[in-house]
Amino acid sequence: xxxxxxxxxxxxxxxxxxxxxxxxxxxxxxxxxxxxxxxxxxxxxxxxxxxxxxxxxxxxxxxxxxxxxxxxxxxxxxxxxxxxxxxxxxxxxxxxxxxxxxxxxxxxxxxxxxxxxxxxxxxxxxxxxxxxxxxxxxxxxxxxxxxxxxxxxxxxxxxxxxxxxxxxxxxxxxxxxxxxxxxxxxxxxxxxxxxxxxxxxxxxxxxxxxxxxxxxxxxxxxxxxxxxxxxxxxxxxxxxxxxxxxxxxxxxxxxxxxxxxxxxxxxxxxxxxxxxxxxxxxxxx
Amino acid sequence: xxxxxxxxxxxxxxxxxxxxxxxxxxxxxxxxxxxxxxxxxxxxxxxxxxxxxxxxxxxxxxxxxxxxxxxxxxxxxxxxxxxxxxxxxxxxxxxxxxxxxxxxxxxxxxxxxxxxxxxxxxxxxxxxxxxxxxxxxxxxxxxxxxxxxxxxxxxxxxxxxxxxxxxxxxxxxxxxxxxxxxxxxxxxxxxxxxxxxxxxxxxxxxxxxxxxxxxxxxxxxxxxxxxxxxxxxxxxxxxxxxxxxxxxxxxxxxxxxxxxxxxxxxxxxxxxxxxxxxxxxxxxxxxxxxxxxxxxxxxxx
Numbered sequence: 001x002x003x004x005x006x007x008x009x010x011x012x013x014x015x016x017x018x019x020x021x022x023x024x025x026x027x028x029x030x031x032x033x034x035x036x037x038x039x040x041x042x043x044x045x046x047x048x049x050x051x052x053x054x055x056x057x058x059x060x061x062x063x064x065x066x067x068x069x070x071x072x073x074x075x076x077x078x079x080x081x082x083x084x085x086x087x088x089x090x091x092x093x094x095x096x097x098x099x100x101x102x103x104x105x106x107x108x109x110x111x112x113x114x115x116x117x118x119x120x121x122x123x124x125x126x127x128x129x130x131x132x133x134x135x136x137x138x139x140x141x142x143x144x145x146x147x148x149x150x151x152x153x154x155x156x157x158x159x160x161x162x163x164x165x166x167x168x169x170x171x172x173x174x175x176x177x178x179x180x181x182x183x184x185x186x187x188x189x190x191x192x193x194x195x196x197x198x199x200x201x202x203x204x205x206x207x208x209x210x211x212x213x214x215x216x217x218x219x220x221x222x223x224x225x226x227x228x229x230x231x232x233x234x235x236x237x238x239x240x241x242x243x244x245x246x247x248x249x250x251x252x253x254x255x256x257x258x259x260x261x262x263x264x265x266x267x268x269x270x271x272x273x274x275x276x277x278x279x280x281x282x283x284x285x
Numbered sequence: 286x287x288x289x290x291x292x293x294x295x296x297x298x299x300x301x302x303x304x305x306x307x308x309x310x311x312x313x314x315x316x317x318x319x320x321x322x323x324x325x326x327x328x329x330x331x332x333x334x335x336x337x338x339x340x341x342x343x344x345x346x347x348x349x350x351x352x353x354x355x356x357x358x359x360x361x362x363x364x365x366x367x368x369x370x371x372x373x374x375x376x377x378x379x380x381x382x383x384x385x386x387x388x389x390x391x392x393x394x395x396x397x398x399x400x401x402x403x404x405x406x407x408x409x410x411x412x413x414x415x416x417x418x419x420x421x422x423x424x425x426x427x428x429x430x431x432x433x434x435x436x437x438x439x440x441x442x443x444x445x446x447x448x449x450x451x452x453x454x455x456x457x458x459x460x461x462x463x464x465x466x467x468x469x470x471x472x473x474x475x476x477x478x479x480x481x482x483x484x485x486x487x488x489x490x491x492x493x494x495x496x497x498x499x500x501x502x503x504x505x506x507x508x509x510x511x512x513x514x515x516x517x518x519x520x521x522x523x524x525x526x527x528x529x530x531x532x533x534x535x536x537x538x539x540x541x542x543x544x545x546x547x548x549x550x551x552x553x554x555x556x557x558x559x560x561x562x563x564x565x566x567x568x569x570x571x572x573x574x575x576x577x578x579x580x581x582x583x584x585x586x
Contacts, residue, residue, distance in 0.1 A: 037388050037391065037392045038388060040388050040391050041391075042341070042391035042392055042394070042395045043340070043341040043344075043391060045395070046341065046344065046395060046398070092338050092340045092341065093335050093338070093340055093505065093509045094509075095340070096340035096341075096343075096344065096501065096505040096506075096509070097505055097506045097509050097556065097559050098556075100499065100501050100502035100505060100506060100552055100556075101502065101506070101552045101553065101555070101556035103499065103501075103502070103548075103552065104499060104502060104546075104548050104549040104550075104551065104552025104553055104556075105549065105552075105553075107496075107499070107545075107546040107548045107549045108545050108546065108549035110546075111544070111545050111546050111549075112545075130403075130406045202406075204348070204399070204402045204406075205399050205402055205403050205406070206399075207395045207396075207398060207399040208395065208396055208398075208399025208400060208403065209399075210395065211391070211392045211393075211394075211395030211396050211399065212392070212395075212396040212399070212400075214392060215389065215392030215393060215395075215396060218388065218389070218392070219389070251410070251411060252407065252410075253403075253406055253407060253410045255403055255406060256403040256404065256406055256407040256410075258403075259399055259400050259402075259403035260400070260403065262396070262399075262400075263396055263399075263400040266392075266396050
């Protein structure tokens with residue numbers, strides 16, 4: 001038993017850091033992702049994840065800590081998207097136009113960084129894009145876990161009014177729920193969690209962590225709070241599966257293993273035939 | 286950058302001499318040709334994308350070019366096959382999943398995108414060899430486009446445009462009012478699938494030049510700009526193609542003289558046009574609200 005424990009990944013500090021940060025990030029992404037899917041704002045999440053790349057590269061190019069750029073850029077763009085649209089729901093085309101330019105800007109900062117700074121870290125761009133959870137340090141892991149815990153708490157605190165505002169905006173507004181403010185606040189939280197998750201799975205892939213567990217949870221249950229909890233639990237389990245798989249097979253990058261676990265679970269929910277097909281699509285969507 | 290050590294070109298403000306110098310390099314001529322083809326094809330396809338509010342699907346199809354290229358290189362075949370195979374496949378997957386409601390559709394599209402990108406990352410991790418780094422595939426390069434590539438691009442582009450010309454009218458009808466179109470016997474669903482396949486082909490083609498992340502810019506921004514400027518379909522379609530062409534050629538010229546990536550310049554020029562158009566539109570709206578100036582109206586506003 002002891003020899004088994006010694007050989008297990010839990011004896012290795014880098015794996016413990018990854019596990020700590022990964023669990024917290026997955027739980028936060030699961031909670032935020034549920035609302036993103038429910039509000040049909042997955043595309044906004046996608047845009048925020050790409051903005052994370054640009055922010056990180058800009059910070060590196062100007063010599064700041066990468067995380068500063070991640071958080072500043074995602075929150076700023078989340079607020080911008082929030083103010084651009086009615087009731088903090090911006091139009092697809094606006095999102096598409098803004099973020100494709102921001103991606104171009106990301107390419108610019110990457111070049112700036114790799115040509116102007118002495119390239120101690122020539123692969124920084126790749127690790128921002130695809131994540132490097134096994135390289136996370138103890139202090140970053142603790143910071144990541146604390147930020148993620150903050151996100152989770154905030155989401156749980158505003159869950160009730162946000163759910164109301166999401167499911168029936170007009171009625172919620174009439175009842176005095178600050179729909180617009182909630183929308184903006186939610187986008188900010190989404191921005192923070194996008195910045196946060198970028199460190200684990202990379203800016204290109206965090207969309208999967210936001211969309212897949214939430215999509216699966218929504219397929220499995222119609223009850224909002226149960227789906228919210230299920231989304232977080234699924235995300236955490238998928239994160240663990242991915243980390244263990246990547247540890248067992250070192251050729252496989254952890255981000256890929258996590259995404260595969262998430263996609264597999266989501267695909268599996270399509271095999272379960274649901275007794276009632278819900279056709280109540282949101283009328284104004 | 287290769288260019289920096291080749292000639293260190295400088296802009297001399299003598300336009301004719303500058304262009305003669307730039308076009309004395311065959312790779313620049315090919316880049317201008319390829320850029321023109323991709324710009325026009327993506328803008329025309331993108332115009333329908335914007336009209337149909339399918340930008341998220343378009344973005345997903347375009348990112349999928351990355352695992353396509355990486356997988357093809359890993360298998361030892363030409364990247365072109367990878368681009369076309371995966372872009373069209375992703376388009377078909379999205380087409381098959383369409384109509385399952387807004388929420389599920391967006392969650393599905395996002396998952397497809399993230400998973401395939403992760404697969405691309407795996408291919409790169411497994412290959413570890415001569416693959417020119419993910420950043421080139423993602424952000425594109427205009428160096429080393431061969432004449433054969435231009436011919437292939439032109440062929441595929443003409444194919445896409447020809448099919449689009451054939452289905453253009455019913456597609457426009459089906460995009461603007463799907464219910465009425467279906468009632469009149471237009472095959473809305475079949476058109477939607479066919480359109481997504483065209484989108485896949487156009488993306489696969491443009492990805493090779495602009496990089497998988499930036500082809501999306503050429504699809505969405507010029508079309509959005511054109512639709513802001515005019516409501517007439519034919520005119521805005523032509524305008525979108527023209528704007529995309531201008532952004533691409535300006536971007537190529539800028540990227541030739543400055544050591545920054547082509548994608549950055551193309552997206553920046555396109556986005557500048559978009560911001561100008563939206564700004565002008567807003568200004569126009571404000572002015573037309575002020576101009577009639579019946580004093581009573583001013584008070585209520």
